[in-house]
Amino acid sequence: MNAGLLQSQQQPGCHQEIIRLDNISFSVDSQTILSDVSFTIKERDFVGLIGSNGAGKTTLLRMIVGLIRPQQGAISLFGIPSGQFKDWNHIGYVPQRNHFNPLFPATVREVVLSGLYGRKKLFKRLSKEDVSRCEDALGALKIQDLGDKRIGALSGGQQQRVFLARALINNPKLLILDEPLSGIDIETQQSFFHLIKHMHQRHNITFLMVSHDMDMVRSYLGQEPKEKCGKLSFYVRHSHDLEDCDGTDLLHSLRKEG
Numbered sequence: 607m608n609a610g611l612l613q614s615q616q617q618p619g620c621h622q623e624i625i626r627l628d629n630i631s632f633s634v635d636s637q638t639i640l641s642d643v644s645f646t647i648k649e650r651d652f653v654g655l656i657g658s659n660g661a662g663k664t665t666l667l668r669m670i671v672g673l674i675r676p677q678q679g680a681i682s683l684f685g686i687p688s689g690q691f692k693d694w695n696h697i698g699y700v701p702q703r704n705h706f707n708p709l710f711p712a713t714v715r716e717v718v719l720s721g722l723y724g725r726k727k728l729f730k731r732l733s734k735e736d737v738s739r740c741e742d743a744l745g746a747l748k749i750q751d752l753g754d755k756r757i758g759a760l761s762g763g764q765q766q767r768v769f770l771a772r773a774l775i776n777n778p779k780l781l782i783l784d785e786p787l788s789g790i791d792i793e794t795q796q797s798f799f800h801l802i803k804h805m806h807q808r809h810n811i812t813f814l815m816v817s818h819d820m821d822m823v824r825s826y827l828g829q830e831p832k833e834k835c836g837k838l839s840f841y842v843r844h845s846h847d848l849e850d851c852d853g854t855d856l857l858h859s860l861r862k863e864g
């Protein structure tokens with residue numbers, strides 16, 4: 607590994623690399639979906655990934671969470687090549703909106719609990735801590751009263767909250783959201799966006815979010831993308847003033863509590 611790369615991966619505080627994409631390319635049949643995409647996301651960045659339909663946004667997210675492999679290029683997560691990365695519980699992923707059959711048998715609580723450490727916990731007995739994490743996640747999304755309802759019986763906006771709670775149950779350091787605002791009414795969109803902005807500013811969570819809502823993206827992440835790569839644009843906002851990035855962890859903790 608070259609010295610510069612090693613150094614950048616070891617930088618402390620907010621300069622830690624959370625996701626690094628190096629020259630990612632991907633094709634299906636003869637169709638090029640992603641071509642030579644490079645981008646770096648640092649701790650406490652909120653990144654809005656924008657692009658037209660079919661630009662490859664979902665494909666890129668699925669690659670980052672290990673569901674598909676890039677045909678060319680490399681991905682590293684928290685400074686570790688994705689092929690060797692093990693701490694998947696540090697990453698919460700909310701895929702594009704699921705349409706649940708109203709008769710789908712799981713309750714909201716069961717769906718949220720199914721996010722615990724991925725597959726490993728599925729067949730284990732739930733501990734007291736698991737139950738309390740679930741209640742915390744339901745509380746954070748203000749859906750405690752829906753815990754015993756069937757997931758299929760909820761509205762689209764309520765289901766989005768459930769999936770966000772499921773992604774939050776492991777207390778992730780990185781949240782990846784694929785069009786979380788689509789198909790829900792404006793009022794719910796606004797309160798949902800307000801909630802994730804709050805999580806970005808007050809908690810140590812890095813965000814990567816795909817959205818088509820340019821007004822909302824620009825209102826928080828600024829008018830112009832930080833980088834463009836083919837058909838993809840990356841809008842970025844750091845959770846606090848960049849000059850404070852050299853501050854100590856104590857400074858960050860105080861901000862967190864403030």
Ligand SMILES: Nc1ncnc2c1ncn2[C@@H]1O[C@H](COP(=O)(O)OP(=O)(O)OP(=O)(O)O)[C@@H](O)[C@H]1O
Pocket residue numbers: 634639657658659660661662663664665666
């Ligand atoms: N497994 C696959 N097999 C065939 N084609 C695929 C596959 N996965 C993705 N594609 C194609 O890759 C292209 C990019 O798809 P992707 O879902 O990543 O786009 P997107 O930017 O997320 O689009 P949207 O904004 O519509 O959600 C599309 O043309 C899609 O049909």
